[in-house]
Amino acid sequence: MRHAVILAGGGGTRLWPASRTRRPKQFLPIGTDPSETLLAATGRRLRADATWVVTGADYAAAVKEILPNARVLVEPAARNTAAAVGLAARAIAAADPEGIIGVFPSDQSIAGEDAFRAAADLAYRLAAGEDAIVALGIRPTRPETGFGYLEPDGPGPDGSLRVARFIEKPDAAAAARYVAAGYLWNAGIFFFRAARILAEIRAHLPRLAAALDDGDWSALPSISLDYGIMERATGILAVPGDFGWNDVGSFNALADIRAPDAQGNVAQGLLVAHDATGNVTGADPGHLIALVGVSDLVVVQAGDAVLVLPRDRAQDVREIVRLLRERGLDRYL
Amino acid sequence: MRHAVILAGGGGTRLWPASRTRRPKQFLPIGTDPSETLLAATGRRLRADATWVVTGADYAAAVKEILPNARVLVEPAARNTAAAVGLAARAIAAADPEGIIGVFPSDQSIAGEDAFRAAADLAYRLAAGEDAIVALGIRPTRPETGFGYLEPDGPGPDGSLRVARFIEKPDAAAAARYVAAGYLWNAGIFFFRAARILAEIRAHLPRLAAALDDGDWSALPSISLDYGIMERATGILAVPGDFGWNDVGSFNALADIRAPDAQGNVAQGLLVAHDATGNVTGADPGHLIALVGVSDLVVVQAGDAVLVLPRDRAQDVREIVRLLRERGLDRYL
Numbered sequence: 001m002r003h004a005v006i007l008a009g010g011g012g013t014r015l016w017p018a019s020r021t022r023r024p025k026q027f028l029p030i031g032t033d034p035s036e037t038l039l040a041a042t043g044r045r046l047r048a049d050a051t052w053v054v055t056g057a058d059y060a061a062a063v064k065e066i067l068p069n070a071r072v073l074v075e076p077a078a079r080n081t082a083a084a085v086g087l088a089a090r091a092i093a094a095a096d097p098e099g100i101i102g103v104f105p106s107d108q109s110i111a112g113e114d115a116f117r118a119a120a121d122l123a124y125r126l127a128a129g130e131d132a133i134v135a136l137g138i139r140p141t142r143p144e145t146g147f148g149y150l151e152p153d154g155p156g157p158d159g160s161l162r163v164a165r166f167i168e169k170p171d172a173a174a175a176a177r178y179v180a181a182g183y184l185w186n187a188g189i190f191f192f193r194a195a196r197i198l199a200e201i202r203a204h205l206p207r208l209a210a211a212l213d214d215g216d217w218s219a220l221p222s223i224s225l226d227y228g229i230m231e232r233a234t235g236i237l238a239v240p241g242d243f244g245w246n247d248v249g250s251f252n253a254l255a256d257i258r259a260p261d262a263q264g265n266v267a268q269g270l271l272v273a274h275d276a277t278g279n280v281t282g283a284d285p286g287h288l289i290a291l292v293g294v295s296d297l298v299v300v301q302a303g304d305a306v307l308v309l310p311r312d313r314a315q316d317v318r319e320i321v322r323l324l325r326e327r328g329l330d331r332y333l
Numbered sequence: 334m335r336h337a338v339i340l341a342g343g344g345g346t347r348l349w350p351a352s353r354t355r356r357p358k359q360f361l362p363i364g365t366d367p368s369e370t371l372l373a374a375t376g377r378r379l380r381a382d383a384t385w386v387v388t389g390a391d392y393a394a395a396v397k398e399i400l401p402n403a404r405v406l407v408e409p410a411a412r413n414t415a416a417a418v419g420l421a422a423r424a425i426a427a428a429d430p431e432g433i434i435g436v437f438p439s440d441q442s443i444a445g446e447d448a449f450r451a452a453a454d455l456a457y458r459l460a461a462g463e464d465a466i467v468a469l470g471i472r473p474t475r476p477e478t479g480f481g482y483l484e485p486d487g488p489g490p491d492g493s494l495r496v497a498r499f500i501e502k503p504d505a506a507a508a509a510r511y512v513a514a515g516y517l518w519n520a521g522i523f524f525f526r527a528a529r530i531l532a533e534i535r536a537h538l539p540r541l542a543a544a545l546d547d548g549d550w551s552a553l554p555s556i557s558l559d560y561g562i563m564e565r566a567t568g569i570l571a572v573p574g575d576f577g578w579n580d581v582g583s584f585n586a587l588a589d590i591r592a593p594d595a596q597g598n599v600a601q602g603l604l605v606a607h608d609a610t611g612n613v614t615g616a617d618p619g620h621l622i623a624l625v626g627v628s629d630l631v632v633v634q635a636g637d638a639v640l641v642l643p644r645d646r647a648q649d650v651r652e653i654v655r656l657l658r659e660r661g662l663d664r665y666l
Contacts, residue, residue, distance in 0.1 A: 292653060294630070301634065
């Protein structure tokens with residue numbers, strides 16, 4: 001059976017103030033459809049036989065509401081993606097020893113759903129037939145320094161590529177070389193047999209294997225699946241493609257995901273603009289953003305906070321997060 | 334007896350979204366003290382024997398809460414300042430036939446309260462002793478086109494000036510000439526005997542006199558005290574001064590009223606700024622504005638709306654008001 005494992009335990013502050021500790025990015029309607037949360041879209045676009053969601057205790061109720069047919073696994077503690085995938089793999093292996101797993105982050109936007117499903121279908125087949133670890137590899141559109149890359153090493157079966165190695169977020173010069181050399185973005189979407197990933201965990205992450213046995217996660221280090229397994233495993237394949245994939249890493253990404261309005265602004269929620277263009281705005285339902293004479297700004301109202309910054313500095317929301325912590329204003333995070 | 338008449342019936346949209354139909358500017362804490370509404374400050378700074386507030390039925394309860402010792406007169410309908418002053422003058426004349434009235438808008442900020450009270454004291458005395466109409470005249474700090482001007486005509490008693498005429502809002506060239514020639518801003522602050530103003534109303538505004546008699550305001554035209562009386566009456570005096578007077582005509586005015594913080598921003602409510610200077614911000618209590626990398630903007634959150642515009646275009650909030658009406662979004666006004 002094909003199992004989809006959706007990772008929905010994440011926090012993160014890049015979408016502050018829309019994303020908060022209590023409502024992380026996956027619960028925001030910031031994908032292609034402004035009425036659908038990223039988590040709901042992730043669940044909807046999959047075509048697995050069973051869907052599992054790994055999340056934290058604080059988010060379990062919200063997950064169940066959004067994906068009522070999924071089986072929700074609550075992590076004893078947030079310990080990054082290796083632990084989350086390990087937890088799911090154990091549960092799946094117990095229920096379905098021959099189960100094939102696809103792992104999907106819950107906070108990405110994918111516009112090309114048919115192409116995505118075709119690639120996932122191939123990846124599931126390769127994971128089963130070749131007992132491979134298979135990654136979806138996104139064809140880069142820019143020398144992005146915010147993603148990891150997959151270095152290809154010639155063709156694999158059925159149009160896939162063999163992966164020479166996983167590369168962590170590069171600097172700008174390296175990113176440019178990688179894009180020129182045909183490397184792929186690592187989207188964090190992986191496929192493998194449950195038994196295979198559990199074997200990899202036993203081989204490379206023995207402390208995680210032990211924690212999965214005894215349920216004690218208190219001293220477990222926080223390790224990503226990429227770093228803990230993918231950079232060490234061999235025989236990895238990539239299914240390349242361009243699925244209109246977007247990790248929605250900042251509000252600026254909304255301008256890539258959605259078409260602008262007649263005035264050249266991209267608005268989530270209500271916007272009234274006069275002589276204002278190129279802005280990206282977000283407002284809670286029932287709330288209004290009004291702009292006059294400004295351009296290329298991000299303006300976001302969410303709950304009790306408003307953020308304004310230039311689009312080309314959208315990543316600098318981190319400075320606000322830092323200041324809020326510094327000043328004891330964590331209640332706004 | 335000295336009576337203070339505070340005019341608190343006004344609406345206006347220049348401070349949108351902080352000011353709304355249901356909560357006009359006089360109910361906002363946007364004067365020198367960020368914890369005091371303009372109306373409360375107006376009432377507090379006066380030293381009259383009795384205080385009267387003229388307002389609309391919708392605002393009467395809020396006025397009573399802010400100024401519990403004032404006598405509140407509810408206008409049958411909003412008909413501008415001549416009618417409001419007429420209503421108060423009648424009530425005062427009935428209670429105190431020799432009463433002297435000072436008229437004060439409820440939505441101005443005055444930093445120099447001692448100087449203001451000294452000027453008002455002189456103006457009350459002149460209104461009583463000379464049976465004069467006396468205006469406070471603000472010494473201009475810039476060739477403002479948003480105010481009316483008083484043309485002086487030589488000295489009057491006790492340091493006052495005789496007023497040759499009242500001038501409505503001029504164009505920029507005329508404003509520059511007026512400032513150079515020593516004209517004064519008309520602050521809408523006037524003093525007169527109750528009997529005197531009622532006589533002027535009978536002489537110049539017979540329809541208003543009739544409406545004050547029969548209480549039927551339905552067909553009464555909307556006429557300002559300036560236009561209806563001041564431009565026609567004779568023997569008017571002005572008491573000149575600079576009281577740190579500010580009519581808070583836009584959010585930009587906050588930068589004149591309050592000292593900037595260490596980063597050069599002026600904030601009403603909570604602001605967290607990184608690499609952002611020269612901004613004027615406003616937020617409801619408990620709400621937060623966060624700015625990165627922007628300068629010289631007005632950013633206001635109030636209730637369910639957020640406004641962003643450059644400080645030098647602060648008056649263009651009118652364009653938003655127009656668009657809201659055009660699009661049937663009046664509920665945000």
